[in-house]
Amino acid sequence: MAAAPQRHAGVKPSRLEEARAQFARYKEDVKERGKPFYPYAMFHDTVMSLVVVSVIVGLAAIWKWTSYGPHHDGTHQGLLGPEYTAPADPGTTSFVPRPDWYFYFLFYLLRIFKWPESVFLGTVGVPTICLILLFALPFIDVRRERRLLHRPVAVVAAALTILSMAVLTWKGATAKEALASEVIADVPNWVKAEKLPQNAVPGARLFATAGCTACHTYLGTGSSNLGAPDLTQIGTRNLGIDFQIRHLKCPSCVVPGSPMPKFESLGEERLRQLAIFLEASKGKQ
Numbered sequence: 001m002a003a004a005p006q007r008h009a010g011v012k013p014s015r016l017e018e019a020r021a022q023f024a025r026y027k028e029d030v031k032e033r034g035k036p037f038y039p040y041a042m043f044h045d046t047v048m049s050l051v052v053v054s055v056i057v058g059l060a061a062i063w064k065w066t067s068y069g070p071h072h073d074g075t076h077q078g079l080l081g082p083e084y085t086a087p088a089d090p091g092t093t094s095f096v097p098r099p100d101w102y103f104y105f106l107f108y109l110l111r112i113f114k115w116p117e118s119v120f121l122g123t124v125g126v127p128t129i130c131l132i133l134l135f136a137l138p139f140i141d142v143r144r145e146r147r148l149l150h151r152p153v154a155v156v157a158a159a160l161t162i163l164s165m166a167v168l169t170w171k172g173a174t175a176k177e178a179l180a181s182e183v184i185a186d187v188p189n190w191v192k193a194e195k196l197p198q199n200a201v202p203g204a205r206l207f208a209t210a211g212c213t214a215c216h217t218y219l220g221t222g223s224s225n226l227g228a229p230d231l232t233q234i235g236t237r238n239l240g241i242d243f244q245i246r247h248l249k250c251p252s253c254v255v256p257g258s259p260m261p262k263f264e265s266l267g268e269e270r271l272r273q274l275a276i277f278l279e280a281s282k283g284k285q
């Protein structure tokens with residue numbers, strides 16, 4: 001038996017003494033009841049690894065042998081997904097990159113943190129702080145208590161982490177993209193919600209398809225990037241048709257330092273349609 005901690009009557013053993021006694025008890029335990037790593041643990045690990053590998057091989061076989069096609073549209077089907085999808089088109093302009101579902105929470109985090117002030121905080125700051133906390137955890141939480149009810153801080157933190165990741169994943173999965181074909185479907189809703197006059201509709205359709213919603217939001221559609229303002233009620237500022245056209249032609253000439261691209265190439269008539277739409281956008285009526 002290793003030396004027990006010195007216990008003087010009435011004197012509580014220090015934390016270090018307690019830890020030493022604990023370690024001595026552990027060593028004793030190992031000597032009495034422990035089993036050597038080789039071959040016992042090695043055997044367990046080998047069996048478990050084999051099980052995992054067999055499951056993966058099995059899933060791969062099911063994926064390969066249950067996929068059939070091609071269908072008339074060139075796609076394949078299968079129990080675990082298609083073996084091949086349509087070939088990639090390197091010339092696409094309408095493709096909206098979306099991550100796999102398990103990255104939706106990060107993807108949505110990027111939407112919450114606005115360019116440029118807080119993007120650094122969101123993408124580097126928060127993950128780094130979380131990692132440092134995780135590394136520090138064994139040094140912070142040194143109590144031996146492991147019952148959940150006696151660890152309220154840890155339990156609440158874990159629950160909040162899981163909850164926020166679930167919510168962010170959900171928001172990321174349902175977030176509307178600035179995909180022209182999806183945005184244009186929203187135009188009738190805009191007309192209704194904002195009571196847009198008939199002559200503002202061509203501009204609304206242009207707005208939906210010209211790439212404006214890559215940076216601007218309008219009644220919740222689109223993404224906000226580069227600090228571009230929401231344009232739901234841009235018309236209430238009564239900037240005027242002429243200002244709108246001048247701004248669209250060359251944003252940085254009107255707003256010094258503006259990162260918004262020039263839309264001069266749309267041509268005078270379409271710029272006027274856009275301007276009419278913008279000026280008619282007075283917010284939800």
Ligand code: HEC
Nearest residue numbers: 210211212214215226227228229251255258259260261263
């Ligand atoms: C690459 C991002 C980006 C795109 C694409 C973009 N904008 Fe902008 N837009 C901005 C930014 C950033 C600002 C704020 C700076 C400024 O006012 O120029 C802005 C400002 C505006 C404003 C407000 C001007 C003001 O004085 O408040 C309007 C109106 C506008 N954009 C309309 C459009 C329209 C219409 C389109 C599509 C034809 C479009 N934007 C496309 C980034 C963008």
